[in-house]
Amino acid sequence: MPDNVVQRGARRVYQGVIEHVTAHNADTRSLLIRVPEVNEFHFVPGQFISVAIPIDERRETRAYSLALSPQDGQPLEICLNLIAEGVGSHYLFGLGPGAPLSFTGPFGLFTLEHPREYETVFVAEGTAIAPIRAMIRHALGTSGHPPLTLLYTAADQAHLLYRAEFETLASQHPNFRFEQRVSASGRLSALLDEIEARYVRADAGRERHFYVCGVGNDVLRVRDLLRAAGYARRAVEYERW
């Protein structure tokens, strides 16, 4: 059996321990998770883990993207915001250092393993920066990466997560541009006009690669705008939460 397949029912459950909790703002946190049973947790930047949420008798899980790159090693980081009446996020917000966390993974095909040949544009809103942060940290660590641009929106500066980190990276890497936008909605829809102006109307080049991440149908609107403008289907990758 090749080593990238897992027998049905035999998926490995990892027992992590929360090492540290970081508050980004009033409703967004990172959980830093150590997985003592492995030296290295293998994953591709952009992938997520499926975290067990023990509620009553039910076998619930929620997906959380790994927010650090594989080169960063352990602890792993997930970053999440509290959802009104959301059972998963409320459960995780109730956990502190030392609490156990079971999960399976990694999963997902919204990934950047080898930086593309062409300019790569990352588009994100709020907490959906998590998988993209992993991709950017990874890409910036590879030599000869193409120009990278991060177009990132949130409702206020406090929700533009990792802002200082991206500003520092942009000052260190001339090939990385960080474009932060505070918008009333804080949603990807607030970026549509700018995406159209910069990547559709400004030039006829269609050789960029896009990674788009956010919540709900706005993600599909960005996808549709870019594909309708002539970008290849595979050049517009997205993950919709």
Add this chain to the structure above:
Amino acid sequence: MSDESNADNYYRLMSRIRVIFENGEPERVIEFDPAQAPFQHDGQPGSILDVLLGNGIWLEHACGGNCACTTCHVIVKRGFDTLGEASEQEEDLLDKAPGLTPSSRLGCQAVIDDPAAELVVVIPRYTINQAAERPER
């Protein structure tokens, strides 16, 4: 409408899924009324995942039925045309996932549209896991 024809409609509107497990677990047959969907809370209401989980059959769904992982992959041996068409998002994911067949669908997205559908669905022995779970070196 008479009680009799109501009863008649009730029986005609039952759908059926025969579930074959490639790992050798005994097969299962589920009868259900698609109009009663959702049967639980993950995946599209009335999807194969929804029906299976709602009837006590475990199908993996690592992303919570959000069309982001392919662990809910099933092979539809019969009744493919009674399923709603795959969305562009499902096609995009299937396009990237290795090892899928022409009659593959994502269980969380494939909605049973026909109220009297007769489906035969295979749950593969192996689930593709794109990166890891490699043994420790």
